[in-house]
Amino acid sequence: MSKMLIAIGGNAIIQEGQKGTIAEQKVNILTSCEPIVDMIAQGHQVVVTHGNGPQVGNSLVKAKMSADVIPMFPLDVYGAESQGNLGYLIQQTITNMLARRGLDKKAVSLVTQVQVDADDPAFNHPTKPIGPFYTKESLDKAFAEAGAFPYVEDSGRGYRHVVPSPIPSKIVEKEAIEALLSQDLTVITVGGGGIPVVEENGQLKGVEAVVDKDFASALLAAEIGADYLFILTGVAQVAVNFGKPDQKNLDRITLDEAIGYLNEGQFPKGSMGPKIEAAILFLKNGGKNVIITSIDKLQDALEGKSGTWLVPNADSMNHKLA
Ligand SMILES: Nc1ncnc2c1ncn2[C@@H]1O[C@H](COP(=O)(O)OP(=O)(O)O)[C@@H](O)[C@H]1O
Numbered sequence: 001m002s003k004m005l006i007a008i009g010g011n012a013i014i015q016e017g018q019k020g021t022i023a024e025q026k027v028n029i030l031t032s033c034e035p036i037v038d039m040i041a042q043g044h045q046v047v048v049t050h051g052n053g054p055q056v057g058n059s060l061v062k063a064k065m066s067a068d069v070i071p072m073f074p075l076d077v078y079g080a081e082s083q084g085n086l087g088y089l090i091q092q093t094i095t096n097m098l099a100r101r102g103l104d105k106k107a108v109s110l111v112t113q114v115q116v117d118a119d120d121p122a123f124n125h126p127t128k129p130i131g132p133f134y135t136k137e138s139l140d141k142a143f144a145e146a147g148a149f150p151y152v153e154d155s156g157r158g159y160r161h162v163v164p165s166p167i168p169s170k171i172v173e174k175e176a177i178e179a180l181l182s183q184d185l186t187v188i189t190v191g192g193g194g195i196p197v198v199e200e201n202g203q204l205k206g207v208e209a210v211v212d213k214d215f216a217s218a219l220l221a222a223e224i225g226a227d228y229l230f231i232l233t234g235v236a237q238v239a240v241n242f243g244k245p246d247q248k249n250l251d252r253i254t255l256d257e258a259i260g261y262l263n264e265g266q267f268p269k270g271s272m273g274p275k276i277e278a279a280i281l282f283l284k285n286g287g288k289n290v291i292i293t294s295i296d297k298l299q300d301a302l303e304g305k306s307g308t309w310l311v312p313n314a315d316s317m318n319h320k321l322a
């Protein structure tokens with residue numbers, strides 16, 4: 001049996017065109033968890049991580065709109081809040097599904113901090129898109145209501161607020177994650193990439209940023225020796241020339257090919273770029289299989305019929321789930 005780390009994108013939990021009601025998020029989580037529960041039922045050891053881009057950004061919008069009456073919190077606290085909200089929904093969903101299958105197993109979520117470098121240049125160059133997608137017109141309206149904020153155009157889907165996204169160097173609660181796994185629990189952790197903290201004189205302190213959950217997931221996958229890293233997102237496959245008439249979807253690529261395409265600028269920062277960089281990080285650290293796909297194609301991807309598999313070299317091209 002294998003150790004699986006499955007990262008669910010925040011945009012898979014609040015999908016394009018959705019407002020982000022709890023009913024919508026519950027349905028999306030339910031769909032995401034079905035194949036995850038299959039893996040748990042097959043006896044695999046499973047760690048689930050999740051994004052929080054839409055959710056933490058929505059909290060920030062809400063907070064700005066009510067700032068006259070309720071004090072705003074720092075961004076790390078909204079990150080912690082999103083871990084609680086989403087962790088709760090995911091752990092309840094997985095535990096209920098396991099119970100329906102007659103399995104006496106549970107999922108638990110862990111509030112998790114990740115250490116970042118206080119001098120990371122990312123603090124001066126925000127790149128992480130969060131919150132709602134704006135049109136140019138609604139962006140002007142948002143500026144008028146909440147004050148101007150840095151933004152980017154996000155993969156043809158609209159404009160989004162961007163915040164700093166430093167690189168995580170350490171999972172603070174790694175030993176706790178391993179202890180929970182050893183108790184046969186499914187662990188939901190590093191939600192939203194983990195709450196970013198810096199160390200000062202042996203003390204941890206939250207910083208205002210949103211860590212990329214793909215980087216945090218790759219770091220954790222390497223540290224716990226995961227056999228497979230699954231990155232679930234809005235597309236079934238990674239593509240080159242994405243969104244252009246000559247778009248080509250990729251079935252399987254080696255580490256060197258992934259580095260080549262990344263250097264060609266095929267994967268934008270803030271969307272597919274971090275996923276590929278995270279895959280490269282995991283493979284360079286001894287990881288064997290990364291699968292990038294959408295929730296609905298996970299089952300096909302496991303059978304080698306969909307998704308993009310990233311593997312160390314051409315000799316490892318024919319991997320199937322072990
Ligand atoms: N080269 C590419 N291949 C596939 N998708 C791409 C590519 N470049 C950008 N994208 C976009 O990036 C999105 C994934 O990023 P994002 O939605 O930010 O991730 P998350 O699912 O973690 O929230 C895809 O759904 C797709 O719209």
Ligand SMILES: NC(=O)OP(=O)(O)O
Pocket residue numbers: 008009010011050051052053054191192193210211212213214
């Ligand atoms: N924190 C994070 O990476 O969230 P998304 O996956 O939603 O972008």
